[in-house]
Amino acid sequence: MPYHEDESNPSWVLTSPQTLTLLPRPLPKLVHPTDLLLHITHTGICGSDLHYLLHHRLGPFTVTAPLILGHESSGTIISHGPGTLPQFSPGTRVAIEPGIPCRYCQRCKAGRYNLCEGMKFAATPPVDGTLAKYVVMPADMCIPLPETVSSEEGAMLEPLAVGVHVMRSQAAVSPGEVVVVMGAGPVGLLCAAVAKARGAAEVVVVDVVKSRLEFVKGLTTCGGIETFHSAGCKDSSEVVEGLKERFGGLRVGGGAHKAVDATGVEVCIQSAIGVLRPGGTFVQAGMGRDLVQVPMVEVAAKEIVVKGSFRYAAGDYEEALRLVKDQLVDVRGLITHRFKFTEAVEAFETVKRGEGVKVIIEGARD
DSSP states (O other): OOOOTTOOEEEEEEEETTEEEEEEEOOOOOOSTTEEEEEEEEEEOOHHHHHHHHHSEETTEEOOSOEEOOOEEEEEEEEEOTTOOTTSOTTOEEEEOOEEOOSOSHHHHTTOGGGOTTOEETTBTTBOOSOBSEEEEEGGGEEEOOTTSOHHHHHTHHHHHHHHIIIIIISOOOTTOEEEEEOOSHHHHHHHHHHHHTTOSEEEEEESOHHHHGGGTTSBSSSOOEEEEOTTOSSHHHHHHHHHHHOHHHHGGGSEEEEEEOSOOHHHHHHHHHTEEEEEEEEEOOOOOSOOOOOHHHHHHTTOEEEEOOSOOTTHHHHHHHHHHTTSBOGGGGEEEEEOGGGHHHHHHHHHTTOSSEEEEEOOOO
16 A cells, blocks of 8 residues: 555554544654564454453553554555565565564573563553554564465454464363363354364353354354353353253263363353363463462362463464464454444444454554
8 A cells, every 4th residue: 555654653542541542643663674564454352452441451551651452453564674584575464463572581482472571562551552554563473364364364363373372282182172161252262163173072162141152153164163051050060060961072081171261250260170071171261350269179189280371372373374274263253343444432332332252443544
């Protein structure tokens, strides 16, 4: 698209709690030899964006100055520094991995840069996000998209990479296993799709909202994903009992091989641990209250392996792209609402009302 060095950079800025304002920002500059100037084409709204909008904080991060939101994005290369490789030529479409690690600490060198203490992650105070016309990113945090993968799908690689990290790196789902996922939000649904794509024999998604469970259909070409509507269950023991009554794979062997909580809700965490067979693995992927009651006697007696999962690490984005390119996961099925760049406030209101699953905002146009 046409680009002029003297133009401004329209950006959606969180200026105060619950106030999102379209403001002209300075055009970002190429600083390092491998930097890319990108025109953002699509941005998905994440739960963290909504949390910052409503509460101005998330965990240890507090918004103390105006902040550009957004981090689930794809873009087109406008220009690049002198040190970039040929595949990063102007006009190339890329998915953006929105965190810049230090690259030098032990965790970065081990490929676990999601745990880097020097991480600068988009739309995490004080680092601006990607809900702007132009963004500068280092080339090694951008993944070129093949012709068969749309830019809209490219933006969806971010939440899919979260699911990949959960199911591949942390849960290590293997063919033939039985997997339970608590929560049918975007991350929970994508975790289920990745588990099925990795060959799980039976995958069950649990949620109290029946309409969300409908989005499981058509999410993967690797066979059906089962659902369980838990709204009528009084506590975690009833959830576990209901799951084992309905699904044969959970009765054989005493429960699931792997269970993931993608909600952060206490009863969901308890249910996920309760549905596991002895020696099973529990992964905490959702974030809720800092302190919850966990059945630690059961964890000890059943020798449950407990792991956390945070964002994504080396190879997760590439695996997410492979799953989309090979048509093993259909991320488009989760996109329920699409808005123009100028309609971002309406897009956030849609998410605030709890409508749909994934909301996408198109990039700014001339």
